[in-house]
Amino acid sequence: MSEAASSAGKPANNTFTLTDNRSGKSYSLPVLKGTLGPDVVDVRKFYGETDCFTFDPGFTSTGSCESKLTFIDGDKGVLLHRGYSIDELAEHSDFMEVCYLLLNGELPNRAEKYEFEHIITHHSMVHEQLTFFYRGFRRDAHPMSILCGITGALAAFYGDSLDITDPHQRLIASHRLIAKMPTIAAMAYKYSVGQPFVYPRNDLKYAENFLAMTFAVPSEPYHVNPVVAKAMDRLFILHADHEQNASTSTVRLAGSSGANPYACIAAGIASLWGPAHGGANEAVLNMLQEIGSKSRVGECVKRAKDKNDPFRLMGFGHRVYKNYDPRAQVMRRSCHEVLGELGIKNDPLLDIAMELERIALEDDYFVERKLYPNVDFYSGIILKAIGFPTSMFTVLFALARTVGWISQWKEMIEDPQQKIGRPRQLYTGAQRRPYVPLAMRG
Numbered sequence: 001m002s003e004a005a006s007s008a009g010k011p012a013n014n015t016f017t018l019t020d021n022r023s024g025k026s027y028s029l030p031v032l033k034g035t036l037g038p039d040v041v042d043v044r045k046f047y048g049e050t051d052c053f054t055f056d057p058g059f060t061s062t063g064s065c066e067s068k069l070t071f072i073d074g075d076k077g078v079l080l081h082r083g084y085s086i087d088e089l090a091e092h093s094d095f096m097e098v099c100y101l102l103l104n105g106e107l108p109n110r111a112e113k114y115e116f117e118h119i120i121t122h123h124s125m126v127h128e129q130l131t132f133f134y135r136g137f138r139r140d141a142h143p144m145s146i147l148c149g150i151t152g153a154l155a156a157f158y159g160d161s162l163d164i165t166d167p168h169q170r171l172i173a174s175h176r177l178i179a180k181m182p183t184i185a186a187m188a189y190k191y192s193v194g195q196p197f198v199y200p201r202n203d204l205k206y207a208e209n210f211l212a213m214t215f216a217v218p219s220e221p222y223h224v225n226p227v228v229a230k231a232m233d234r235l236f237i238l239h240a241d242h243e244q245n246a247s248t249s250t251v252r253l254a255g256s257s258g259a260n261p262y263a264c265i266a267a268g269i270a271s272l273w274g275p276a277h278g279g280a281n282e283a284v285l286n287m288l289q290e291i292g293s294k295s296r297v298g299e300c301v302k303r304a305k306d307k308n309d310p311f312r313l314m315g316f317g318h319r320v321y322k323n324y325d326p327r328a329q330v331m332r333r334s335c336h337e338v339l340g341e342l343g344i345k346n347d348p349l350l351d352i353a354m355e356l357e358r359i360a361l362e363d364d365y366f367v368e369r370k371l372y373p374n375v376d377f378y379s380g381i382i383l384k385a386i387g388f389p390t391s392m393f394t395v396l397f398a399l400a401r402t403v404g405w406i407s408q409w410k411e412m413i414e415d416p417q418q419k420i421g422r423p424r425q426l427y428t429g430a431q432r433r434p435y436v437p438l439a440m441r442g
């Protein structure tokens, strides 16, 4: 029995009392309060006191950790990184600042920002032998499979930053992953189109460098379009971190066993690849192309509502947001800006997307289920307009999310209460039974 109940005779007001009607026993569990958001019932002693597990497949009602990084209010459509709202960061900050903020907890001053950018810039090259790994993939390999493989392989090259108990090594690994992901991602694209790898340049900013490594060719000078670079940097900000989503939870669980940071981030990339998660941006583009014209949007919405049809409106709905994803709003504005800058007057896919959004937001099925466009709904249209193939969309999501993953990983490792993640289960399999020799199995 917890102290709260035993000392006062009646439960204190910061406890949650529940009764097991099978035995008539009552239990009082502590309630923990955060800075923002719902209180949590602390069930860490629940099994020890009740001999019962809690049960929550998909973790719809479960807090897996304490964190100071990101807060989401799904009902209000609010997203804060270390207290700063995503729309203000997208408007006034840049990705390097957001990386520093997520990693260190505060926005950098001028000197701190200069030093951080200098560090990241000077970690952007990869070991030259890593290029040989690309040769092992087919040219048509999905770039996410390359990103997953190469990221895990980084552990074989950077042995001086594998000791997770050493804060300095943790920081070096964090910097290396943030700095090298654009280089690895751009190399995956170059490999897929049969062009030579382009080295990072120390005179370019993060997003500019990535665009140059992706689209420059040795045979002519490459000029970065500043509007496109700004849109790229903003897209990275919008994807940087998002609380305990599936891929971040994967990184935390992998890290809880003591696995090295490169292996943990490779695990996060694998999880993000799924179409229900980061793979949705690629799936949205494929869906818009499959719809083909505004006239077919109604039919697609009908299919998305049909329980017997596995088709879902990709880029719609979210486990947490039951309002417009604030990132989608920024992305929508950025979409018009980039298409305008690139002189794309009427992008048919954008027209289809806007018609889809208009119809869905008026349809009872989506309204009742609070299904709104999410971060993936518009991002693909921008990326396609910039010139990325659809297969690179989730790679860009992973590139941007690397800072969130590694910041969450670092927070977990530095949490004194950290222990290996080991969920239990409700077993509904066979009772114990004796082995039946083959000859007697009929």
Ligand code: SDX
Residues within 6 Å of the ligand: 241, 242, 244, 245, 246, 275, 276, 277, 278, 280, 304, 305, 311, 312, 313, 314, 315, 316, 317, 318, 319, 320, 369, 371, 374, 375, 376
């Ligand atoms: C990301 O978690 C994060 O933070 C993720 C992310 C991040 O930054 O890390 O925000 C990034 O992953 C965004 C989501 C990208 N995925 C998609 O766009 C794929 C399409 N969306 C769906 O697969 C779905 O909405 C999920 C997976 C995003 C959320 O699913 P949930 O929370 O498990 O909700 P659910 O499947 O229980 O759906 C509730 C109801 C169901 O209908 P009923 O059974 O109640 O009748 O809504 C329906 C669902 O069938 N529904 C949809 C739908 N999404 C949910 N119906 C049609 N189209 C959809 N897109």
